[in-house]
């Protein structure tokens with residue numbers, strides 16, 4: 514049975530991007546349903562399919578999975594050949610740990626730098642807490658690349674669930690011109706070179722919906 518992934522705005526919905534890009538890169542076929550976060554009936558529609566009333570939600574026959582990390586786990590089980598988690602136990606443990614760190618943390622960074630795919634690249638100052646999140650992520654990426662990245666340009670070589678969890682951070686670091694080390698720069702370039710990245714970004718830039726609280730230059734809406 515075909516899978517359906519319900520997502521929010523491609524410009525702003527960082528949680529939606531995670532399973533979407535994982536499925537695209539892994540070649541997992543799905544139908545996409547986009548509900549704008551500011552649609553008047555967003556809550557009503559999404560609450561019918563998601564326990565939290567939030568997106569993303571994966572519908573797999575009679576199974577509904579919300580929470581981006583749970584969706585990635587479901588996909589990893591359902592499509593083992595996609596190798597969404599590394600085969601090596603040490604790498605897999607690290608991948609799960611850093612994916613969980615992303616899912617549960619880095620709120621200061623997420624608050625300060627909302628994902629905004631249409632904003633031009635312009636540096637944006639970070640407060641101390643957000644800067645600490647950025648340093649931790651830079652270290653995570655460097656360590657994964659050094660310890661587990663020999664098989665390809667992504668955190669654990671080939672693109673997987675951990676990369677999907679950090680894809681919106683790649684977008685944020687790029688858009689707001691955050692300082693990162695050389696290994697992280699190269700990693701970001703590899704993620705942004707994915708055809709799935711271009712597909713998501715191109716669609717995001719054509720969206721008509723503006724969310725003022727996610728526009729750091731408000732009342733200006735800067736578009737590349």
Ligand SMILES: N[C@@H](CCC(=O)N[C@@H](CS)C(=O)NCC(=O)O)C(=O)O
Pocket residue numbers: 521525526527528529550566567568569579580581582616
């Ligand atoms: N922890 C959740 C977060 C989901 C989330 O916050 N989604 C946002 C869009 S990016 C949402 O649906 N917001 C609408 C709302 O809160 O009403 C996940 O991993 O999926």
